[in-house]
């Protein structure tokens with residue numbers, strides 16, 4: 001057998017000289033996506049520059065970050081003492097291209113709690129590699145954010161879900177990851193997290209419990225469900241056969257985001273809460289006439305904006321109490 005021996009990572013060799021990590025040498029500077037667009041890989045130092053830029057623009061030191069899903073940008077309008085920074089002005093940041101995503105970072109307070117909200121996220125179907133879609137999550141980490149609340153609009157696959165329901169994300173299935181597309185693909189930077197992060201506790205149990213209690217307090221428990229989310233690459237909505245396959249493997253709601261953001265957040269040890277707004281019913285039979293469309297997604301976001309604002313503001317308050325209890 002002809003075995004080649006790999007150089008060990010960052011250890012002295014027998015001659016006492018430093019051996020370089022092969023991973024460091026393999027770092028591709030530029031990645032070309034399937035549309036032929038080039039995306040320059042960022043370094044840790046570039047994200048520190050981004051975070052420092054943001055810290056120089058605002059006195060807010062957020063501990064909780066919120067990602068507003070499609071049509072859910074109004075969540076950020078509840079933020080008081082708000083300072084908005086358009087993505088175009090932020091060094092190294094991508095820009096939003098989807099209707100219903102404004103493309104601003106909003107710093108301020110939800111209740112008493114200092115927060116930062118992404119009014120607009122980045123999706124794979126816009127042409128961004130997954131690692132670039134998740135760049136803001138790492139920037140949030142560098143800003144001091146400990147808890148990420150990721151919201152999204154999603155199609156309801158579970159037959160018990162109705163349009164306008166809210167789904168606490170219990171878990172996800174990383175369908176794109178099955179095909180090798182993962183935001184952590186490529187060289188690992190240990191300053192963010194480990195090479196092989198666990199993912200079995202992706203959505204914090206304590207937060208899910210609180211979210212169910214708060215739903216009762218706010219008298220919205222009849223519309224609050226809990227289930228499994230999956231993200232597909234999009235931008236097309238799913239075929240009947242695809243949806244039936246996803247149903248069989250235990251998916252309750254389908255979208256085109258969130259999973260990679262949550263993986264990135266867990267990799268850098270942020271606590272995560274996920275919330276889906278069920279904006280449309282997934283069509284799982286050839287007899288149904290309905291067709292999914294983005295206008296309906298945005299309309300349902302508008303319809304639920306008041307409830308969502310109240311729910312998320314209360315959750316931020318409760319989560320911050322838990323955070324203080326853990327880190328007095």
Ligand SMILES: O=P(O)(O)O[C@H]1O[C@H](CO)[C@@H](O)[C@H]1O
Nearest residue numbers: 069070152153256257294297
């Ligand atoms: O996941 P968010 O950003 O909420 O948006 C969801 O809604 C859009 C489709 O209407 C897709 O972008 C899908 O991902």
Ligand SMILES: Nc1nc2[nH]cnc2c(=O)[nH]1
Nearest residue numbers: 153154155254255256292
């Ligand atoms: N993939 C997908 N994303 C959505 N976002 C909102 N609704 C849907 C849906 O039905 N499917």
